[in-house]
Amino acid sequence: MHIILGSYYSLFSMIGWWGVFKKAGYSGWYALIPFVNLYFICKVITGNGLNFLWFLLPIINVFYAFYLIFRLSYVFGHGFMFGLGLLFIYGLFIVILGFGSSRYRGYR
Template sequence: MSVIIYLAVVVLMFASMWVIFEKADLAGWKAIIPIYNTYCLCKITWGNGWIFLAFIVPLVNIVVAIMTMYKLAKVFGKGVGFCIGLIFLSVVFYPLLAFSDSKYMGPDKKIA
């Protein structure tokens, strides 16, 4: 039973990322490729996909992940509260971001 629930959550997260990528004018299939999806997420949020290399560095990856979630909320017109939701309850907030009427506004090209 727990395997079915786990698979349902995985499918929900993949579907949410697929829709988020499509809202940002990227092909949705890019969301299911393991490392490439992180590159594309950084491209969506930072405007520069190569920031994803910071995810390799221990401890730095935690800070960059939090900053990326903040920027993800920001590029879709959401605030800090939504960012906190993305960090701690991503299984709820990713679908909210994907299946709501929020629009992708693009990165502001500034760091932080």
Template sequence: MGLISLLLFILWVIGMWKVFEKAGEPGWASLIPFYNLWVLVRIARKPWWWFFTFFIPLANLVFLFLLSLGVAQKFGQPFIFGIALFFFPFIFYLIIGFSDMRYQR
């Protein structure tokens, strides 16, 4: 089970790295805890204070869901893609990162 978790984590990091680069952010930022969340909030073009909502239990899940929808929207994807991004980030960040999807400012 630990090996599967490690593999999924590695896939997620690779996907995030590519997504960050597509959005004009440094890919290495995806490796730094908390800072990667700060950058992801900027990529989704959400207010700066959203970052702090991720430290509130239960509210963090709601805002992470909304953040996933925001990231999907910024890459021109529909609502259902944002839902999939929330539940399966290790797959859908890879799809964004390695596809021809473009970041829309």
């Protein structure tokens, strides 16, 4: 049962990131390739893809992941509450972000 739920969660996540990458002007297939997707996630959110290297540092990677989740909310024009939604109900909120009416505003 957990394998099935985990598979659905991963599928929703990839579909959502596909839409996020398309809105940000990148090819959607980047969502399917490990480490490449992390590079482009950081590039979409912070403007510098090499920031994914922070994930290689223990403990810091957890704080950086929280930062990226809330920053993702802001680069698409949402606020803190949407960031909480991304944090706690990630699979649903990433699909809403990728295929809803949100627009990519850039990482500035």
